[in-house]
Amino acid sequence: MKKVVKFGGSSLASARQFKKAGEIIRADKARRYVVPSAPGKRNDKDDKVTDLLYQCYDAAAEGKSYKKILEKIQGRYEEIIQGLDVNLSLDHEFANIEENFLKKAGRDYAASRGEYLNGIIMAAYLGYEFIDAAQVIFFDEDGNFEPESTNQELKERLEHVERAVIPGFYGSKHDGSIKTFSRGGSDVTGSIVAKAIHADMYENWTDVSGFLVADPRIIKNPEVIETITYKELRELAYMGASVLHEDAIFPVRKEGIPINIRNTNRPEDKGTLIVESTVRKPKYTITGIAGKKGFCSINIEKAMMNAEVGFGRKVLEVFENYGISFEHMPSGIDTMTVLVHQSEFEEFEQSVIAGIHRAVEPDFLEMESDLALVAVVGRGMKASRGTAGRIFSALAHARINVKMIDQGSSELNIIIGVKNGDFEAAIKAIYDIFIATEL
Numbered sequence: 001m002k003k004v005v006k007f008g009g010s011s012l013a014s015a016r017q018f019k020k021a022g023e024i025i026r027a028d029k030a031r032r033y034v035v036p037s038a039p040g041k042r043n044d045k046d047d048k049v050t051d052l053l054y055q056c057y058d059a060a061a062e063g064k065s066y067k068k069i070l071e072k073i074q075g076r077y078e079e080i081i082q083g084l085d086v087n088l089s090l091d092h093e094f095a096n097i098e099e100n101f102l103k104k105a106g107r108d109y110a111a112s113r114g115e116y117l118n119g120i121i122m123a124a125y126l127g128y129e130f131i132d133a134a135q136v137i138f139f140d141e142d143g144n145f146e147p148e149s150t151n152q153e154l155k156e157r158l159e160h161v162e163r164a165v166i167p168g169f170y171g172s173k174h175d176g177s178i179k180t181f182s183r184g185g186s187d188v189t190g191s192i193v194a195k196a197i198h199a200d201m202y203e204n205w206t207d208v209s210g211f212l213v214a215d216p217r218i219i220k221n222p223e224v225i226e227t228i229t230y231k232e233l234r235e236l237a238y239m240g241a242s243v244l245h246e247d248a249i250f251p252v253r254k255e256g257i258p259i260n261i262r263n264t265n266r267p268e269d270k271g272t273l274i275v276e277s278t279v280r281k282p283k284y285t286i287t288g289i290a291g292k293k294g295f296c297s298i299n300i301e302k303a304m305m306n307a308e309v310g311f312g313r314k315v316l317e318v319f320e321n322y323g324i325s326f327e328h329m330p331s332g333i334d335t336m337t338v339l340v341h342q343s344e345f346e347e348f349e350q351s352v353i354a355g356i357h358r359a360v361e362p363d364f365l366e367m368e369s370d371l372a373l374v375a376v377v378g379r380g381m382k383a384s385r386g387t388a389g390r391i392f393s394a395l396a397h398a399r400i401n402v403k404m405i406d407q408g409s410s411e412l413n414i415i416i417g418v419k420n421g422d423f424e425a426a427i428k429a430i431y432d433i434f435i436a437t438e439l
C-alpha cells in the first residue's frame with residue numbers, strides 16, 4: 001500500500017499543526033510520500049507565508065525596504081523549528097533567498113520558497129528524504145506543465161526512495177528557473193506524485209472534514225459528502241464549491257487513484273472520497289448543491305426562429321467576438337436566451353446588442369440582470385423519479401420564482417436560475433427537502 005499525503009497551509013501553520021500532521025503520517029506506514037504547502041494562517045488575522053513572500057519580493061524588486069517582511073517570514077519558520085525541537089538552521093537558506101531576491105529571481109521563485117522551506121523542516125522532522133520539486137517537476141519555456149517528462153523523472157527518482165518529502169506548488173523550467181502552479185497548487189503536486197508512484201490513495205489533508213453538501217455560509221453545519229465522483233465534483237467546483245485545486249483531478253483521474261479529503265484537526269473523520277465511478281449508493285438523492293450569483297440573461301425573440309438555420313450560431317458568434325463565454329442557452333420555439341456573467345458582459349453590452357440586431361434582426365430583445373444559478377448535482381438523480389418535482393415544489397413553497405431551468409442530458413445536474421436576492425433561500429429550500437428532512 002502506498003499513499004501520497006498532501007498537507008495544506010493551515011495544517012502546517014504552526015509547530016502544533018505540524019505535530020498533528022506528523023502523528024497522522026506516523027499512524028499509517030503506507031503514508032510514504034509527503035507533499036507540504038507553505039505555512040498558512042494561524043488565525044483569521046494572520047498572514048499566509050506565500051502572501052508575505054510575494055510582498056517581500058515585490059518590495060525588494062522595487063528597491064523598497066523588504067527586510068522587516070523577510071524577518072517576519074523567517075520568524076514563522078523559526079517558531080515552527082523551535083516548537084518541533086528539530087536540529088535545523090535555515091540561516092543559510094535565508095541568506096540565499098535574500099541574495100536571489102536582490103538578483104530578481106522572479107515572483108514564482110519567491111513564492112515557491114514557502115513550500116521549499118516547509119519541505120526541509122518536514123523532512124527533518126519526519127526523518128524522510130527531502131526532494132526539491134525543482135528537480136522532479138518540469139515546465140516548458142512558456143510555463144506550461146510538462147506531464148510526461150515529470151512523470152518519468154518522478155518515477156525513476158522515487159523508485160528507490162522509501163519515504164520522501166516533496167514540496168508542493170512549484171517545479172522548474174529547463175533553464176533552471178522556478179515556476180509555480182496557480183494559487184493553491186500544492187494540491188496539483190500531490191496528484192502528480194500520486195500518479196507517478198501509482199499510489200493506492202491520494203490523501204489531501206486540510207481544515208475541513210471533506211466536501212460539504214452545501215456552502216456552510218448559507219446552511220448551518222451542512223452534511224459532509226461521503227463519496228463523490230469526479231464528474232459530480234467538477235459540476236460543484238465549477239459552481240463555486242472549492243476545497244481542491246481544479247487541476248488536481250486530472251493526473252489521478254485517468255489512473256483510477258481515489259482522492260480522500262481529510263481534516264488534520266479531526267483525523268477520526270472519514271472525510272470525502274473522490275472516485276472515478278462507484279456502485280456505492282449515495283446517502284441522499286442529491287450529492288451537493290452549489291451556485292453563483294452575478295449572471296444576466298439576454299432574451300431574443302423572432303417569429304419563425306425555429307426555421308432559420310444558423311440562428312443560434314450567429315447569435316453566439318457575436319458573444320464570441322467580444323470574448324464573452326456563455327453559461328447556458330435555454331430556448332423555446334421562437335425564443336432563445338443566453339446567460340452570461342454580468343461582469344464579463346457589462347463592458348460590451350451595447351456592442352453585443354447592436355451585433356445581435358445586425359446578425360439576426362430579432363423582433364424583440366430584452367435583458368435581465370442580477371440572476372443567480374443554483375446547481376443541484378447528484379448521480380443518484382438518474383435512477384430516481386420526482387427529483388425535479390421535489391426541487392420545484394420546495395422552491396414554490398419558499399415563494400421563489402424560477403427564472404430558468406436546465407437539466408443536462410447526463411441527468412447529473414439540474415440548474416435553476418433565480419434572482420440574486422433569492423439565491424440563499426433557494427439553496428436552503430433545496431437542502432431542507434433533500435437532506436434535512438431525510439436526516
Ligand code: ASP
Pocket residue numbers: 008009037038048050051114168169182183184185186187
Ligand atoms: N502556498 C501556495 C498558496 O498559498 C500553494 C498552496 O498552498 O497550495 O497558494
